[in-house]
Amino acid sequence: xxxxxxxxxxxxxxxxxxxxxxxxxxxxxxxxxxxxxxxxxxxxxxxxxxxxxxxxxxxxxxxxxxxxxxxxxxxxxxxxxxxxxxxxxxxxxxxxxxxxxxxxxxxxxxxxxxxxxxxxxxxxxxxxxxxxxxxxxxxxxxxxxxxxxxxxxxxxxxxxxxxxxxxxxxxxxxxxxxxxxxxxxxxxxxxxxxxxxxxxxxxxxxxxxxxxxxxxxxxxxxxxxxxxxxxxxxxxxxxxxxxxxxxxxxxxxxxxxxxxxxxxxxxxxxxxxxxxxxxxxxxxxxxxxxxxxxxxxxxxxxxxxxxxxxxxxxxxxxxxxxxxxxxxxxxxxxx
Amino acid sequence: xxxxxxxxxxxxxxxxxxxxxxxxxxxxxxxxxxxxxxxxxxxxxxxxxxxxxxxxxxxxxxxxxxxxxxxxxxxxxxxxxxxxxxxxxxxxxxxxxxxxxxxxxxxxxxxxxxxxxxxxxxxxxxxxxxxxxxxxxxxxxxxxxxxxxxxxxxxxxxxxxxxxxxxxxxxxxxxxxxxxxxxxxxxxxxxxxxxxxxxxxxxxxxxxxxxxxxxxxxxxxxxxxxxxxxxxxxxxxxxxxxxxxxxxxxxxxxxxxxxxxxxxxxxxxxxxxxxxxxxxxxxxxxxxxxxxxxxxxxxxxxxxxxxxxxxxxxxxxxxxxxxxxxxxxxxxxxx
DNA sequence: CCATTTTGATTAAACGTTTCATTTTTTAGG
DNA sequence: CCTAAAAAATGAAACGTTTAATCAAAATGG
Numbered sequence: 001x002x003x004x005x006x007x008x009x010x011x012x013x014x015x016x017x018x019x020x021x022x023x024x025x026x027x028x029x030x031x032x033x034x035x036x037x038x039x040x041x042x043x044x045x046x047x048x049x050x051x052x053x054x055x056x057x058x059x060x061x062x063x064x065x066x067x068x069x070x071x072x073x074x075x076x077x078x079x080x081x082x083x084x085x086x087x088x089x090x091x092x093x094x095x096x097x098x099x100x101x102x103x104x105x106x107x108x109x110x111x112x113x114x115x116x117x118x119x120x121x122x123x124x125x126x127x128x129x130x131x132x133x134x135x136x137x138x139x140x141x142x143x144x145x146x147x148x149x150x151x152x153x154x155x156x157x158x159x160x161x162x163x164x165x166x167x168x169x170x171x172x173x174x175x176x177x178x179x180x181x182x183x184x185x186x187x188x189x190x191x192x193x194x195x196x197x198x199x200x201x202x203x204x205x206x207x208x209x210x211x212x213x214x215x216x217x218x219x220x221x222x223x224x225x226x227x228x229x230x231x232x233x234x235x236x237x238x239x240x241x242x243x244x245x246x247x248x249x250x251x252x253x254x255x256x257x258x259x260x261x262x263x264x265x266x267x268x269x270x271x272x273x274x275x276x277x278x279x280x281x282x283x284x285x286x287x288x289x290x291x292x293x294x295x296x297x298x299x300x301x302x303x304x305x306x307x308x309x310x311x312x313x314x315x316x317x318x319x320x321x322x323x324x325x326x327x328x329x330x331x332x333x334x335x
Numbered sequence: 336x337x338x339x340x341x342x343x344x345x346x347x348x349x350x351x352x353x354x355x356x357x358x359x360x361x362x363x364x365x366x367x368x369x370x371x372x373x374x375x376x377x378x379x380x381x382x383x384x385x386x387x388x389x390x391x392x393x394x395x396x397x398x399x400x401x402x403x404x405x406x407x408x409x410x411x412x413x414x415x416x417x418x419x420x421x422x423x424x425x426x427x428x429x430x431x432x433x434x435x436x437x438x439x440x441x442x443x444x445x446x447x448x449x450x451x452x453x454x455x456x457x458x459x460x461x462x463x464x465x466x467x468x469x470x471x472x473x474x475x476x477x478x479x480x481x482x483x484x485x486x487x488x489x490x491x492x493x494x495x496x497x498x499x500x501x502x503x504x505x506x507x508x509x510x511x512x513x514x515x516x517x518x519x520x521x522x523x524x525x526x527x528x529x530x531x532x533x534x535x536x537x538x539x540x541x542x543x544x545x546x547x548x549x550x551x552x553x554x555x556x557x558x559x560x561x562x563x564x565x566x567x568x569x570x571x572x573x574x575x576x577x578x579x580x581x582x583x584x585x586x587x588x589x590x591x592x593x594x595x596x597x598x599x600x601x602x603x604x605x606x607x608x609x610x611x612x613x614x615x616x617x618x619x620x621x622x623x624x625x626x627x628x629x630x631x632x633x634x635x636x637x638x639x640x641x642x643x644x645x646x647x648x649x650x651x652x653x654x655x656x657x658x659x660x661x662x663x664x665x666x667x668x669x670x
Numbered sequence: 671c672c673a674t675t676t677t678g679a680t681t682a683a684a685c686g687t688t689t690c691a692t693t694t695t696t697t698a699g700g
Numbered sequence: 701c702c703t704a705a706a707a708a709a710t711g712a713a714a715c716g717t718t719t720a721a722t723c724a725a726a727a728t729g730g
Binding site: 078079116121280281 | 390391392393394395397398403405412413414416418419420422423426427430433435436437438439440442450451453454455456457458459558585586588589592611612614615616617
């Protein structure tokens with residue numbers, strides 16, 4: 001009457017076949033719903049398998065078929081609050097299709113990134129969802145023919161999921177202009193990332209056109225501002241900031257507050273990413289929202305599709321961003 | 336001269352053996368550094384393997400040995416900022432030992448938790464690091480004899496890594512008393528989690544002893560306060576809050592600000608967890624720090640040790656917490 | 671009712687390792 | 701030198717699947 005009829009060990013396909021009085025082959029066929037097996041036997045095998053609590057050994061299956069139904073997710077930095085939401089949705093979407101996800105965090109090191117990819121490939125993952133730390137195309141030679149979906153970066157050989165950063169950068173700049181600002185500073189992420197450059201470039205372009213660009217600086221994706229950036233932020237040279245990442249924007253707010261400046265009364269700020277912290281800050285950070293949930297889901301969908309049909313032509317998905325107004329934008333202070 | 340000598344396919348152990356002029360058995364022994372193989376042959380095999388770029392097929396190895404050198408990490412909610420740091424350290428520590436990590440996020444659903452565990456077990460993970468959503472012991476019957484390390488929860492059968500929550504709860508309460516508060520509210524997490532109950536109970540005990548307990552309420556682990564909690568927080572019945580989780584504490588700060596109350600001038604707050612947001616809030620959230628990095632590392636260490644020696648006696652590690660003073664504690668406002 | 675096709679079930683090989691049992695070679699001892 | 705023991709190398713089985721190649725039985729058609 002217990003679920004476990006044999007002596008403690010996990011039942012194997014052979015056990016099922018034996019118990020059902022049938023060959024291993026038919027058992028396999030029945031369980032996988034392929035080949036020609038009679039309706040009665042099929043039902044019987046299924047029933048027996050269920051009774052024994054049979055679960056196929058995925059290692060064995062993997063060796064035979066070459067498919068592990070596992071994918072790898074390579075992220076630059078899990079502690080950057082942008083990524084957990086992505087990871088969460090990837091994991092869930094994958095589970096819907098009975099895939100499991102190896103997650104790695106490369107700490108922004110190319111070294112670690114290479115190692116992670118190697119390890120996952122050796123593990124035999126069926127595909128990779130990869131958010132590279134920058135555009136450097138170290139991937140292609142590693143991955144061989146393995147299906148890879150690249151997130152947010154540019155890459156000539158793989159499926160891509162990107163966001164319409166140009167439009168985001170423009171929205172932010174225009175909103176600040178519309179609020180009346182004429183001395184606007186731009187902080188963007190590292191220069192070796194194209195999507196990061198683009199975010200700021202489109203902002204800069206708009207600001208130039210309105211002759212409203214105070215300065216343009218770069219900062220790592222982090223709360224901590226580099227000294228030069230912190231100085232520029234707080235020296236009054238700009239009445240508004242157009243920042244390429246919420247993380248940096250929150251850092252900027254912090255710096256401003258520490259120097260006794262108020263947001264948004266003295267300085268307005270718009271971020272980018274819409275990380276959860278932003279909503280919680282006081283006042284809430286106005287920012288550009290990236291539909292990270294959908295991106296995660298769509299990432300696994302396109303990856304799985306590619307795994308199924310390796311020959312299909314390359315896909316590139318671009319997601320729209322939206323401006324979300326909260327509390328960090330106001331007119332410039334009266335001079 | 337290229338790395339790939341054969342026709343595109345990944346080289347197998349047989350290929351290595353062939354190229355080295357030796358049997359597969361010796362090749363295997365040489366590469367795994369076991370059995371008795373001559374120094375010269377060993378070196379030669381290694382050299383050939385390197386030249387061919389041989390990587391063992393882990394699925395095959397897994398099937399033969401029953402070990403996958405993969406572990407599973409089961410977390411309640413990746414978007415709770417407490418967990419990414421943990422996950423990061425688990426992943427890294429695992430990689431040090433050539434283990435990969437399947438990450439799952441159970442969204443606080445027992446259903447999903449069960450499913451995740453099942454899936455991972457079927458995958459043949461060598462062990463599980465499990466942060467259960469509450470104390471309910473649904474695990475044991477699922478996991479069978481599989482090595483499991485339980486985080487922060489109580490569990491009679493598995494290795495445990497916990498934190499000294501009592502002392503944390505006490506520290507927080509005492510700090511507020513010392514600041515002069517006599518009407519202190521306590522907000523703790525869900526009641527079905529022992530560690531959560533404990534956090535608050537030890538606070539409550541201290542406060543009772545000083546006759547300084549205003550009220551004691553519960554809230555989900557989330558930024559959003561339930562109406563009753565929000566009301567209590569803002570109705571002036573307490574001049575200080577002792578909160579069982581930073582997430583909730585930040586939510587409380589938010590609520591207070593929206594009602595026009597200042598932190599810490601009107602209300603002091605101490606959180607618990609030391610999530611990254613806390614440092615960034617303004618003023619910085621005073622809180623109880625949990626050494627989450629060490630916990631992550633120690634979790635994989637103890638798990639791997641258990642995997643190696645299943646019979647060793649059960650281990651229970653308790654980590655100390657520390658109070659970190661930032662800006663949310665001040666004397667109560669003059670009446 | 672026999673020849674043919676269709677359906678249902680089976681046998682056995684294969685996937686890439688590890689490892690036991692065995693054989694071959696070398697070394698040591700007398 | 702011969703024998704015994706130790707060291708090095710090998711053949712083959714096994715792990716749990718899938719699947720191609722067969723085979724047997726049942727259904728079909730003339």
